[in-house]
Amino acid sequence: MRIRTQIVMVMNLDKCLGCHTCSITCKNVWASRPGAEYMWFNNVETRPGPGYPKRWEDQEKYKGGWVLKNGKLVLRSGGAISRLLNIFHNPHLPIIDDYYEPWSYNYEELANSEEKEHQPVARPYSLLDGKYIDAPKWGPNWNDDLAGGTFTASMDPNIEKLQKQIALEYEKTFMMYLPRLCNHCLNPACVAACPAGAIYKRHEDGIVLVDQESCRGWRFCITACPYKKVYFNWETKKSEKCTFCYPRIEAGLPTVCSETCVGRIRYLGPILYDADRILEVASTKDEKDLYEAQLSLFLNPFDPDVIAEARRQGISDAWINGAQRSPAYKMVVQWRIAFPLHPEYRTLPMIFYIPPLSPILDVNGKDLSPEEYIPFVDNMRIPLEYLASLFTAGDTKPIRMALLRLIAMRIHMRKITVGDVNENAYNKLMNEAGLEPSQLEEMHRLLSIAKYNERFVIPTANRNPEKHLDIHKGACGFEEIGEYNYKVAPKDLRIRNIR
Ligand code: SF4
Ligand code: SF4
Secondary structure, eight states: OOEEEEEEEEEEGGGOOOOOHHHHHHHHHHSOSTTOTTOOSSEEEEESSOTTTTTTTOHHHHOOSEEEETTEEEETTOOHHHHHHTSSOOTTSOOHHHHOOOEEEOTHHHHHOOOOSSOOOOOEEETTTOOBOSOOOOOTTTTGGGTTHHHHHTTOHHHHHTTTTOOOOGGGOOOEEEEEOOOOOSSOHHHHHOTTOOEEEOTTTOOEEEOTTTOOOOOHHHHHOTTOOEEEETTTTEEEEOOTTHHHHHTTOOOHHHHHOTTOOEEEEEEEEEGGGHHHHHTOSSGGGHHHHHHHHBOOTTOHHHHHHHHHTTOOHHHHHHHHHOHHIIIIIISOOOEESOGGGOSOOSEEEEOOOOOBOOGGGOOOOTTOOHHHHHTBSSOHHHHHHHHSTTOHHHHHHHHHHHHHHHHHHHHHHTOOOOHHHHHHHHHHHOOOHHHHHHHHIIIIIOOHHHHBOOOOOOOOTTOEEEEOTTSSSEEEESOOOOOSSOGGGOOOOOO
């Protein structure tokens, strides 16, 4: 058993407002430079919809992630030779139209215009070539709040898969927000696809970074990432991606998107896992079993044997203690209410999502008794099948259980604070949800009123400047080798403790 540490993010989608503050603050800090105009390391998608870049989940088109071939895990984009054959023309890369043509407005015209009969207009112009454009036709969140209705909703690959179960008629339609960033995967396809070895996963916290000096701009990482979270900077001719705000994490501070999140939906905490089992878990045969298999990688930080072994392998007590206090461990492993995005891509993503509750869909005037809580979960406006398509490779059972637990938490707290709860229905719900009242109370505290240091548990004392994790190129699993050597941002960009 090789015990390793990873900082994990959990997002509670029940609380996301779709305000995009996370995207804007991230962009201001990291991607507000020439060549990066179209990049959104963090973006918030309205679902159902095509996302950013358009239809990124369509792996037939983009060839991202891993697949099992004769029981062996291989990159969907092919082996080294077939990828090298695409070096001058890669048909699987998203083009600028799949993202959007970044634009701004000629605001100077408003201030400097000569006196005219009509009011001056700030015309839109392209940030790529500086020429005026008639009107922007697409953007990173063009279908915000379902603008575009059934047209953009039906461009969602998950909807396509589920066409039989999901109707997009006006009275039955639904929406939710899906904030996305690099998943800092345990089995990152981007790292495995890079022939130059320019992308690497850090030893101490699992952050995946691009070494700007080693990157040759071949863009195999962009094809290989199934989440399309590596971008090509057309000015520097290098790949770039979310850095998980590593200078802040090193200082024990949350990422900028987490710090500024208006809905306080984001949580950060360490998890201990067994690195020896990555290949076995990512090679799980049935994709519907991948979610469970991924959970089995995580180690119990309260287990005395795990603690002893972690210490023996050089993991500091600060990290062991952090793993015990980790909000991510509670939500992902203990309560099982948070899920990885598209586990079927087999990259073992380390960003987890609590699925959103939604209003009851009152189809055909069918009345649900307010005293029966369980039927609510099967009659929600966002279909279970849709959430399962996003988070559990189509298995609805774990999603249903997570939603039941979220309802149980609410009813239990209502019983404590208001008291008007039907005892029989309450007991039935508690039985099915399978969590103790004390666990529901802890869950309520964490999900609703938790303080800053409960939401963000970020130990800083696990630095090992001699090592980083090196994934074998074209393969799965990793070794610790090499010099600790990141160059994604100059040192003066490091952020000091601002709290
Ligand atoms: S999401 Fe995973 S595969 Fe994609 S860039 Fe991030 S670490 Fe790499
Ligand atoms: S800042 Fe928070 S609430 Fe607002 S869109 Fe981003 S994740 Fe959602």
